[in-house]
Amino acid sequence: MASLLALAIFASTLTAVADWAGWHFVWRHENSSEEKSPSKRTITSIFLSYFLPFFPALAILLGPAKLELYNDGFALLASNILFVMMGIITGGVAASAWSVRRRHHEEEDSRKLIDQQDVLPNHAMEHLLWTTIMLIICSIFWFYLFLR
Numbered sequence: 001m002a003s004l005l006a007l008a009i010f011a012s013t014l015t016a017v018a019d020w021a022g023w024h025f026v027w028r029h030e031n032s033s034e035e036k037s038p039s040k041r042t043i044t045s046i047f048l049s050y051f052l053p054f055f056p057a058l059a060i061l062l063g064p065a066k067l068e069l070y071n072d073g074f075a076l077l078a079s080n081i082l083f084v085m086m087g088i089i090t091g092g093v094a095a096s097a098w099s100v101r102r103r104h105h106e107e108e109d110s111r112k113l114i115d116q117q118d119v120l121p122n123h124a125m126e127h128l129l130w131t132t133i134m135l136i137i138c139s140i141f142w143f144y145l146f147l148r
Contacts, residue, residue: 004148005065008057008079011141015090018134019049022097025127031119048089056082056145080146087142094135101128 023041056079061067063075104118104125111118120128 002065004079004145005057005060007145007148008060008083009054011086011138011145012053012057014134014141015053015086015138016050018090018131018138019053021127021134022093022131023049026097026120026124026131029121029124052089053086056086083142083146087139087146090135090142091139094132094139097128097132097135101125101132 028041059078059082060075062069063078064072065075100120104120108118118125
């Protein structure tokens with residue numbers, strides 16, 4: 001259970017870093033211009049980005065690995081449910097970001113014809129690919145922990 005805890009902490013940290021990178025380099029610039037300040041984060045998005053990824057590690061910590069509040073079976077069941085949930089969430093966010101990237105390239109000529117600006121500025125689009133890949137890696141890692 002100790003190695004599972006270490007892997008869960010690693011996956012949680014990786015997910016939080018990927019969420020921070022996506023927010024800092026890409027999504028805070030969504031629908032913003034030079035005269036308008038960047039978008040603000042809500043308490044819900046902060047909770048989902050920075051607290052929720054650590055719930056699987058917390059489920060393992062509260063079990064026999066450290067605090068022994070419940071037995072090994074419940075810790076394994078709770079952590080597996082949270083592993084799948086985090087895999088689905090990070091995979092969904094990555095799929096959404098990939099869709100934005102694909103739509104950006106498909107609609108580029110159309111936006112030029114009608115003089116419409118893209119939802120993400122060019123400097124944010126430059127970072128969209130690598131932040132999306134980070135989320136895909138997180139999703140794969142969460143599902144790996146579930147299948148382990």
